[in-house]
Amino acid sequence: MTDSTHLDRLRSDLGGTLVLEGDPDYDTARLAWNLAVDQRPAAIATPAEVADVQAIVRAARAGGYGVTTQPNGHGADGDLSGVVLIRPSRFDEITVDLESPLLRVGAGVNWGRVLERLDGTGLVALAGSNPEVNVVGLALNGGQSMFSRRYGLTARSIIAVELVDAAGEIRRVTDADDADLIWALRGGGGLFGVVTAIELSLYPGESLFGGSLAFPARNAVDVLAAAFELARDMPELGLDIGMARFPDLPMLPPPLRGQTLATVALVHLGDEDTGRSYADRLIAVAEPVANTLTPFTIGSLAAVAAEPVDPMPSADFGGSIDRLDEAFAREFVDAFLAGADLGLMRCSVRALGGAIADELGAESSAVGAVHAGGFLNSGVVLFDPTLDPGPALQPLRDLVERHPGDRTVPTFLGLGSTLADAYPADVVDRLAAVKQRVDPDGIFRSNRPLTRAAA
Template identity: 70%
Template sequence: MTDARATALEDLRSNLTGTLVLPGEPEYDTARSPWNLSVDQRPAAVATPADVADVQAILAAATAAGLGVTTQPNGHGATDDLEGVVLIRPSAFDEITVDVEGRTLRVGAGVNWGPALQALDGTGLIGLAGSNPEVNVVGLALNGGHSMFSRRHGLTARSIVAVDLVEASGTVRRVDDTDDAELIWALRGGGGHFGVVTAIELELFPADAIFGGSLVFPSEAAVPVISAAFALAREVPELGLDIGMMKFPDLPVMPPHLRGRVVASIGLVHLGDEATGRAYADRLLAVAEPIANSLTTFTIGQLAAVAAEPTDPMPTADFGASIGSDDDAFAAELVEAFLAGAERGLMRCGLRAMGGATAEELGSELSAVGAIRAPLLLSAGVLLVSPDIDPVAALQPLHDLADRHGVLGGVPSMLGAGTLADVYEPAVVDRLAAVKQRVDPGGLIRSNRAIRPA
């Protein structure tokens, strides 16, 4: 770092109410660490602003020093080393306000879905949350966001009502459809390219009852069970379905019935009564006997417990793709590809069923993430627990599968490495780039995913 930049950052630190951590300081490695511990990002500084005035000071100092600025609440989706960039952690922006009558949720940029869902408990309302409580509300929404409620109510980005934004110039704005229709269009799925978001307002939806959970089947039943789940997704377009396979490590900490096994899993969420939800599940249970069955009624505050996803940062190699096939032949190919990858270290592969509201044109013109034509969104990960694991080899069978069945169009939050051009049509990419040029012509604000390849 040049002396001029070092001086500028020291001056910034002296003017902040919040904190600034620099390379070489004891707190730096912890402060810079993203959710994916395999990403070795090394920003020029890590700032934790206390308020909007601090954000403005960070933007002004970075501009003067020739640095970039990016925001990572938890570091999900981190893909860059962030050289020459000030990394903002917005943890101090922790507001949670539920307007039951207006059916909106307002949260600060530091709020994760776990506390937000707890605040919704008892209101009779739901937000289009991710399944992991440690996922940030703002980060999920800005990057498209898929929820197990999305087949009923659409993608999370399309539920954005308004965004509190500090532009690259330092101007503070509340952006909505009336204030700046083109900018709010870009914020609904275009990621963090357009300023520093300090708060967001999301539409909420009524839900008197929720039923769901997961069914786990032995690998021998994987093909017929997954085929049945695909059929169920096609026939019940409002039903939330997460279809996948997992290989559990052969470790003593694993439950005996799962230790060392390869399994197929079906996550199911029905917004409605238990009897109807169980009737849907019975179509899967008629195919094979499950190893585990966690189906139950629950409240919105219990969503994270029902999904039971890992909540600790870990080193992984991830892959995502939009899949254009959902027939029986594809189910067989998927299982074959996973088993081949599992022999090389692949641990999980999931397919979120799309269709329903995610495929509707209604309202899609209001957001960068539009109607999704692909019936399935694939995501997979390799846990890098040993230097002997080659993530490229482990993921290759799924890359080959996506080469055969992949289609353009998807959700950035489900994407692994890549750019927005990997999921959006060229016209959408061009429009996003035009909005970026208007609000940040100097390219001060960076995002985890570039709009298009450099």
């Protein structure tokens, strides 16, 4: 049972804001990034400072409520009944320490602002390619940057986490003071406290080259097979390889409008000539219909990736693939085309290997060392509310079932997934043990719970 009087008192005490069900702005405040998710929390809090977060946690505990954090609503998955939803947008600190080098950011900061701040430093963070994705959210849930094959998964770059714990106390967590908890925070998501700030390692990245190539569907198998071969040969090259079906809409350029295309995005940490030599291996297979490859600086990473940045209703599916080769390229194309005829719009595979599979230091993070070939991610846009995404995504589910990798990370999981879908049983068991120690009453909720729901 919950006691709403604690939320009423909390509203009068906060320096920030608290929106309750029935307030005029409740329906706007509760929105997830995925507009298909209808979450209805007990309250939406926007704390002004750490003391507000402490007050929220203590009031939630006293009133029998859970607590979850969604900076922007990415990855939301559930109705959040009986839960106080925290939006940490006012935690907007960005500090770049060039000597260490490290990045310190508040929990409300998105990658776009960080990339701009890093411009001209000669350094890169293990950033997501979408500027509207939150830094803390990506890092806590694993992350997979286009720089990860050189430097590793984002979670493994976490140096320190500052959070409010289940007792409402402020903690700074590092390897030195709580190795188990920092291990869990490196990939276990938001189950262990309300994070207010995070510190991440930065890495050398003076010269960058990259962009996207798009090819006609008739060349898809050959292009994807060549891209997979390139991934095997160049384990430090960032590659996102897939298929897309573009709607016939006037805002799209003619080469894309109404077309089904094979796509390859690449990011090379190095000089233009070397980067173009990698791309030329793909262009030798088929003539691209679109080519955005260019030298760029870290501040332009989001523009190079050119991912959608607006909220929309969608259904996603992700999983881990054991290997990337020519035979898989044929199966991948067939699965995509079968799904596309039923509404599937995109599917891509992030090539793994390189530093992502590095065992050195892997024991210090829940994400560990990933030995799969790639992470698959796909989506169906649900602008038509009558569209059932299940049949469109089923060919890809079958594909992953035939070629399962050893593990994935939560950032690549779709709706209805849990941490048990990402990690092996021993990792889930250890995460559960840490959860029991730091939050025995289960106050903190996450988009990705630890175990699958009972059938």
